[in-house]
Amino acid sequence: MIDYDPHRWWSHFFDLEGSLVREIAYRVGVCALTAIGVSIAYHYHADVAIPGVPHALIGPVIGLLLVFRTNSANERYVEGRRLWGGITNSTRNLRRKSEQFFAAEPATVEAIIEWMVAFAWATRARLIEQKGVGTGCKLPIDQQDKALAAGHPPTYCASQLARILLDARQRGVITDIQHQMLDADVQALVDHLGGCERILSTPLPFAYAVHLRRALVLYCGSLPFALVDLFHEWTVVVGVVMAYILIGIEEIGTEIENPFGQRHNDLPLDRICTNLSLQLRDASNAS
Numbered sequence: 001m002i003d004y005d006p007h008r009w010w011s012h013f014f015d016l017e018g019s020l021v022r023e024i025a026y027r028v029g030v031c032a033l034t035a036i037g038v039s040i041a042y043h044y045h046a047d048v049a050i051p052g053v054p055h056a057l058i059g060p061v062i063g064l065l066l067v068f069r070t071n072s073a074n075e076r077y078v079e080g081r082r083l084w085g086g087i088t089n090s091t092r093n094l095r096r097k098s099e100q101f102f103a104a105e106p107a108t109v110e111a112i113i114e115w116m117v118a119f120a121w122a123t124r125a126r127l128i129e130q131k132g133v134g135t136g137c138k139l140p141i142d143q144q145d146k147a148l149a150a151g152h153p154p155t156y157c158a159s160q161l162a163r164i165l166l167d168a169r170q171r172g173v174i175t176d177i178q179h180q181m182l183d184a185d186v187q188a189l190v191d192h193l194g195g196c197e198r199i200l201s202t203p204l205p206f207a208y209a210v211h212l213r214r215a216l217v218l219y220c221g222s223l224p225f226a227l228v229d230l231f232h233e234w235t236v237v238v239g240v241v242m243a244y245i246l247i248g249i250e251e252i253g254t255e256i257e258n259p260f261g262q263r264h265n266d267l268p269l270d271r272i273c274t275n276l277s278l279q280l281r282d283a284s285n286a287s
Contacts, residue, residue: 002264018264020255024247028240031247035224035239042228042235049229055219062219065212066249069204073253076199080259080267083199086192087123088276091116094161094185095280101174101182108168114139115161116189117277122153123193124269127200127260133157136277154193161186200260204253216246 002018041048102108121134150156169179220243228235259267
């Protein structure tokens with residue numbers, strides 16, 4: 001994720017990283033070549049101009065489709081960040097309760113913290129389709145191997161948390177009510193994990209994505225024919241600007257549709273997991 005100051009305009013105007021210019025350059029270039037060809041043909045008196053009314057009528061429809069596309073993608077992006085906020089809050093609550101209920105067993109508190117950290121990093125690794133538990137995990141190698149062998153490392157980490165809590169209840173260290181309070185946070189972690197996986201495995205319906213892109217190709221590809229009679233040699237400039245705006249909006253929706261990854265506009269999962277790890281461990285050391 002790129003950090004930037006939203007109040008500064010001109011300092012970011014020529015930025016290429018994260019602005020999706022490279023991603024849409026080919027498509028905009030095709031539109032530019034089409035506009036150049038139409039302008040040249042019109043210059044030599046070829047009858048290539050068409051009425052602009054159809055494009056004026058279809059333009060608002062294209063705009064509504066793009067707005068829906070971008071809003072849907074942004075909702076997924078915000079929901080992804082909300083779920084990771086839930087993971088952070090659940091781990092904080094579990095740590096706080098653990099320190100109170102296991103005041104006489106600091107080793108148990110430390111084990112719970114390390115499994116929570118492992119859960120966060122394993123969730124991050126799964127969402128970006130990376131093998132392993134994660135670089136920030138400090139569990140013993142044999143435990144990491146067991147988590148990886150389980151096939152679903154985040155669930156394995158949650159199961160180990162549940163096992164620690166159940167063992168403590170059976171030993172009489174915590175009461176049934178305290179066990180329920182602690183286990184509720186573990187369940188919340190699993191719920192947040194499921195929400196992230198739902199976003200990851202449920203893309204925008206294929207029919208909608210394809211129809212919108214076909215509409216953009218037809219609209220931007222035929223737009224120079226509707227503009228040339230009015231703008232003449234400026235048709236290329238106007239056509240390229242229009243194509244850049246429309247295709248760019250569609251690409252933004254595609255970029256943020258899956259907020260979990262390592263692209264410039266994805267959620268900063270590394271930073272979130274690192275901060276979570278530091279907060280949990282530092283709080284434990286301070287206590």
